[in-house]
Amino acid sequence: MTDFHKGSKSMGFYPLNCNQTAYQHRFEQMTEEERRCLEERKYWCFLLSSIITFCLSMLLVVTYRILNHLCCERKKSRRADVTEPDHREANGLFPTSPSNNTIEKTSLTAAVADAQSPPQQHQTEEAHVGWMTEAKDWAGELISGQSTTGRILVVLVFVLSIASLIIYFYDASNPHFQVETCIPLSQSPSQQIDLAFNIFFLVYFFIRFIAATDKVWFLLEVYSFVDYFTIPPSFVAIYLERNWLGLRFSRALRLMTLPDILQYLNIMKTSNAIRLAQLVSIFISVNLTGAGLIHLVSLRFVRALRLMSVPDILQYLNVLKTCRSIRLTQLLSIFLSVSLTGAGFIHLLENSGDPFQNFENPQRITYWECVYFLLVTMSTVGYGDIYCKTTLARLFMVFFILGGLAMFASYVPEIADLIGARQKYGGQYKSEHGKRHIVVCGYITFESVSHFLQDFLHEDREDVDVEVLFIHRVPPDLELEGLFKRHFTKVEFFQGTVMDSVDLTRVKVDEADACLVLANKYSPDPDAEDAANIMRVISIKNYSADIRVIVQLMQYHNKAYLLNIPSWDWRRGDDVICLAELKLGFIAQSCLAPGFSTMMANLFAMRSFKTLPNMPQWLNDYLRGAGMEMYTEKFSTSFYGMTFPEAADLLYTKLGLLLLAIETKDDEKRECNIAINPGPSVLITGHTQGFFIAQSADEVKRAFFYCKSCHADIKDVTLIKKCKCKNLALFRKEIKQIAMMSNSTRKVSMAVMRPTDRRMSEVRNRHREEGRARRADRYKRPRVRCDSLESTLDSETTDGSPTDADPKLYISDSATIETPTIKMGDMEHQEIKYDSTGMFHWCPPRPIEECVLDRNQAKMTVLNGHVVVCLFADKDSPLIGLRNFVMPLRASNFHYHELKHMVIVGDIEYLKREWRTLYNLPKISILQGSPLSRADLRAVNINNCDMCVILSARVPNPSEDPTLADKEAILASLNIKAMQFEDATSFYSFPQELVGLSPFGNTGMLLRPSVSLGTQVPMITELVNDSNVQFLDQDDDDDPDTELYLTQPFACGTAFAISVLDSLMSTTYFNDSALTLIRTLVTGGATPELELILAEGAGLRGDFSTEERLKNRDRCRVAQIPLVDSCFQAFQTGATYGQVLSQALKEYGMLCIGLYRLHDMAPSELNKRYVITNPPPDLKLLPTDYVYVLQPYDHGLKYPAKQAEQ
Structure with missing residues (x-):
């Protein structure tokens, strides 16, 4: 700071600017009081306040860490001897995992936990969240850009920072500008406003400090230094009654947060916009900050700031574990040693003088001036303020520059690269007491991460107190980085790989609640993608055998390799989500019940139900169903002892909940078993957990809070809350009674199937002849079928093909037959019809040539009610696993005559590769042809099919536009819709001898609607790119940016994309039983036993049909039953959905789960329908509605096969 110029008497002059040489002619008069005040400069007080604030903050944090570390070490040593025996005892076959007791949507309430576990167990198992963690969570939510409050606060901080910078501009541009002035606070409005701003910044600083995970790194942040150099001086100015302009210009650095704020507000979404905003904000902020610094001090001192990089360099000298740190240390040591040695030579020569001049020409220069001279010279700047005067020193500099300049030019850039290449996403995760975290690895991109977080952090899950750590070897791009910033309170990214144990230690995998491995669904080489993910699982399990792993795989046959991992254990929660298995399973179930894929996809995905006043009625009904999700909850004691139908009816009529399945615990085997609509043979006990379909977790809690004493007369279900009438003695008494009752019931099969109770079976057999008139229990399940019986006239039922336990055809009836006992002596004469598990139909292997049809043979074959598969594939295309599509359609809970014939239209060379997994499954034909050929489609009678499935095995070209990945599927779909048919089959005759055998009354003639237009052909198309769904229906009004689940093709069940399976990762994490339930529904009964058999690679094996099988x-x-069916005839006019559901459950044991309704805004000739999941009870039914039901197995009634031939 240049001293003021002393004038005469009481008047003095001071320059307008620090740089006196440039502004010597511009001086303003100052008063004597100002002159005396400025005789003693106080700028060092302002600087000292900033430095002391930083040092004290750092000292407090470091001291706290040291004390905390010492206390924790003592506690750990004291607990070691106490906890070690208990740990060995608890580490058994069935360890407790926090996620196993987690409800899908939300955690169990404290009341639920208290009712289920003894108090002592909870004291040892629960991790209590301390007040510091709660304060940190509160602060994190407050400053995050996720909530509305967070966005407002972040924007307000930015606006006030800019306002403070504007005040600085005003003060610095004042004609009477002075770096240090003696104006008190009361006389300066700008100081008063800036002080108010700094008080707000001080509060925001403390909030950021509380929310910071690493307090030390927080204190070293750029914006923390901005606060150090701006907030304390404003308070010092009050005490000293003077103002120092100082470093207030550093507020300009806040401009660099502008891109983050624009991302929080969803104003910027593309990489180009984000990068442009970053570059502009950094450029402006750095220039403004540099201008302020130059404005404060001389430019020459700016060059001296190069020495400030010394602490940054020294911190790397102790890090010698990686190649990068070793190389950096080598470069620094060489550079510093050469520079300091050269400076020592110059210092010696210059201060000594030339010997041939008798040392009479020395130059008095310090050593550090020599270092400065050397660095400036080697940097080719050469100010000229210091130079060599002796001849020897000049001669030395000639040779030193030759080597030093080359060293400087090569070493300095490399050093800068190494220092700048410090991993931004390095470091180590610091877990907090009471908070869980999961590790997500594998295929980490903006698309995969956004889909995962959208479901994992959905608002319907309420408070998900789980941190998500992503680890990937490639740093995130700008879009992904912006996504992480928007969720920074719950999401953290680390650069590394799970194949390295060092990186696994950094993310603390051994302490994680689970590890999730994502797959690239669009990989051109699915087997290679699966191999990479399996290797990741091996590495994770090798590091920590107890960690729960959930992995995505593309191909079903690769699941077998996971079974080779010794520590892979499904009891621990390890699970695999096979995308091909589930995708083709969903599509296969849509062949049996069109639209079922849409219903299930919406159930396990988190959707928000929001309606608008101008929303069409069909869309309102669909979105209400799409907002339904699957939850799990324990039953209250009021349900103990009830059968499943009784409990389901009470839950639906009284509580408005749809009970889908139950899960029971087998204490003997320590296994959890799931039973879907099991019927009256299973009772609700204290170990039973229900699977519910509802809008929210709060609704499902009614099942746990319900009390028949307090809530029996309540009409408003929202009033069902926890009551106080239960006491502990009564609770224990009921538990004992139910436990005794449950011991007498049959254990639910681990194969996730509906058990058959022998006692109930004997009762049914005893009353078989008396029929429905002698039905004693209205909840007893009769074995009936309500779907169309036209499949009984399939030509394959009259050609000697097996139909059941003997060569006779079965027709549904209310009575059941006893399963024949198979003796060992009879097995040699028995025909094998099922696989070794009894879950699927089986036939001897057939060569593919026997199943191949040409076009003429296909025309001569009477195909009706079949499934046409249009498959786009080349001979080298990767296998998609067609077995996963065929097996659900060959499940053993269908009679042989009910199996739909399947015709595959595609490349024969490709199908030869798939045939090894298909040749044991019956009723499959192949047409060598093209799915785009109308002649081939007419040859397979596509107008008479029950479903046309369009699949593609071809790998998308990565160099092409992504929208072209589905070009063939879209063209095939539009091609079929443009076809016209004139020879459509109108009806089939039904034998009069069978009239009266069906419980549905006189069937007469089974009419089949005539299909004359291609738009009426039932169809489902698999898509790779979600946005391509807009091209399937040319008559809809869907916006191209509409989400997939909101489009008409998806709502109607005519389109399916693999992206809908992304939600399964978070669904499986929060409830591992949900994946088992979904897999059971869509695969037709795949079991762990079957997976072990298929893992051998020999395919399905047939075996004799023993009684147990x-x-x-x-x-x-x-199943999907039309409302005009005989079992629903009483409800065709004016009935509500609730009436149908209750009656179907009581009379037929069928559980209704949704409707398939005609689109009210589509032309009638299109026959377009949409899915309504779990409609409200008061919804009026239409005669054209179809009902989705979970239908029990139909044992059937025997009648002679010759009657069918008539």
Whole structure:
């Protein structure tokens, strides 16, 4: 600071600017009081306040860490001897995992936990969240850009920072500008406003400090230094009654937060916009800050700031574990040693003088001036303020520059690269007491992460107190980085790989609640993608055998390799989500019940139900169903002892909840078993957990809070809350009674099938002849079928093909037959019809040539009610696993005559590669042809098919536009819709001898609607790119940016994309039983036993139908029944959905789960329908409605096969 110029008497002059040489002629008069005040400069007080604030803050944090570390070490040593025996005892076959007791949507309430576990157990298992963690969570939510409050606060901080910068501009541009002035606070409005701003910044600083995970790194942040150099001086100015302009210009650095704020507000979404905003904000902020610094001090001192990089360099000298740190240390040591040695030579020569001049020409220069001279010279700047005067020193500099300049030019850029290449996403995760975290690895991109977080952090899950750590070897791009910033309170990214144990230590995998491995669904080489993910699982399990792993795989046959990992254990929660298995399973179930894929996809995905006043009625009904999700909850004691139908009816009529399935614990085997619509043979006990379909977790809690004493007369279900009438003694008494009752019931099969109770079976057999008139229990489940019986006239039922336990055809009736006992002596004469698990139909292997049809043979074959698969594939295309599509359609809970014939239209060379997994499955034909050929489509009678499935095995070209990945599927779909048919089959005759055998009355003629237009052909198309759904329906009004689940093709069940399976990762994490339930529904009964058999690579194996295996057929299946069917005839006019559901459950044991309704805004000739999941009870039914039901197995009634031939 240049001293003021002393004038005469009481008047003095001071320059307008620090740089006196440039502004010597511009001086303003100052008063004597100002002159005396400025005789002693106080700028060092302002600087000292900033430095002391930083040092004290750092000292407090470091001291706290040291004390905390010492206390924790003492506590750990004291607990070691106490906890070690208990740990060995608890580490058994069935360890407790926090996620296993987690409800899908939300955690169990404290009341639920208290009712289920003893108090002592909870004291040892629960991790209590301390007040510091709660304060940190509160602060994190407050400053995050996720909530509305967070966005407002972040924007307000930015606006006030800019306002403070504007005040600085005003003060610095004042004609009477002075760096230090003696104006008190009361006389300066700008100081008063800036002080108010700084008080707000001080509060915001403390909030950021509380929310920071690493307090030390927080204190070293750029914006923390901005606060150090701006907030304390404003308070010092009050005490000293003077103002120092100082470093207030550093507020300009806040401009760099502008891109983050624009991302919080969703104003910027593209990479180009984000990068442009970053560059502009950094450029402006750095220039403004540099201008302020130059404005404060001389430019020459700016060059001296190069020495400030010394602490940054020294911190790397102790990090010698990686190649980068070793190389950096080498470069620094060489550079510093050469520079300091050269400076020592110059210092010696210059201060000594030339010997040949008798040392009479020395130059008095310090050593550090020599260092400065050397660095300036080697940097080719050469100010000229210091130079060599002796001849020897000049001669030395000639040779030193030759080597030093080359060293400087090569070493300095490399050093800068190494220092600047410090991993931004390095470091180590610091877990907090009471908070769980999961590790997500594998295919980490903006698309995969956004889909995962959208479901994992959905608002319907309420408070998800789980941190998500992403680890990937490639740093995130700008879009992904912006996504992480928007969720920074719950999401953290680390650069590394799970194949390295060092990186696994950094993210603390051994302490994680689970590790999730994502797959690239669009990989051109699915097997290679699966191999990479399996290797990741091996590495994770090798590091920590107890960690729960959930992995995505593309191909079903690769699941077998996971079974080779010794520590892979499904009891621990390890699970695999096979995308091909589930995708093709969803599509296969849509062949049986069109639209079922849409219903299930919406159930396990988190959707928000929001309606608008101008929303069409069909869209309102669909969105209400799409907002339904699957939850799990324990039953209250009021349900103990009830059968499943009784409990389901009470839950629906009284509580408005749809009970889908139950889960029971087997204390003997320590296994959890799931039963879907199991019927009256299963009772609700204290170990039973229900699977519910509802809008929110709060609704499902009614099942736990319900009390028949307090809530029996309540009409408003929202009033059902926890009551106080239960006491502990009564609770224990009921638990004992139910436990005794449950011991007498049959254990639910681990194969996730509906069990058959022997006692109930004997009762049914005893009353078989008396029929429905002698039905004693209205909840007893009769074995009936309500779907169309036209499949009984399939030509394959009259050609000697097996139909059941003997060569006779079965027709549904209310009575059941006893499963014949198979003796060992009879097995050699028995025909093998099922696989070794009894879950699927089986036939001897057939060569593919026997199943191939040409076009003429296909025309001569009477195909009706079949499934046409249009498959786009080349001979080298990767296998998609067609077995996963065929097996659900060959489940053993269908009779043989009910199996739909399947015709595959595609490349024969590709199908030869798939045939090894298909040749044991019956009723499959192949047409060598093209799915785009109308002649081939007419040859397979596509107008008479029950479903046309369009699949593609071809790998999208990565160099092409992504929208072209579905070009063939879209063209095939539009091609079929443009076809016209004139020879459509109108009806089939039904034998009069069978009239009266069906419980549905006189069937007469089974009419089949005539299909004359291609738009009426039932169809489902698999898409790779979600946005391509807009091209399937040319008559809809969907916006191209509409989400997939909101489009008409998806709502109607005519389109399916693999992206809908992304939600399964978070669904499986929060409730591992949900994946088992979904897999059971869509695969037709895949079991762990079957997976072990298929893992051998020999495919399905047939075996004799023993009594135990035939019981495996007794399980539910998905069906779609028209309301005009005989079992629903009483409800065709004016009935509500609730009436149908209750009556179907009581009379037929069927559980209704939704409707398939005609689109009211579509032309009638299109026959377009949409899915309504779990409609409200008061919804009026239409005669054209179809009902989705979970239908029990139909044992059927025997009649002679010759009657069918007539």
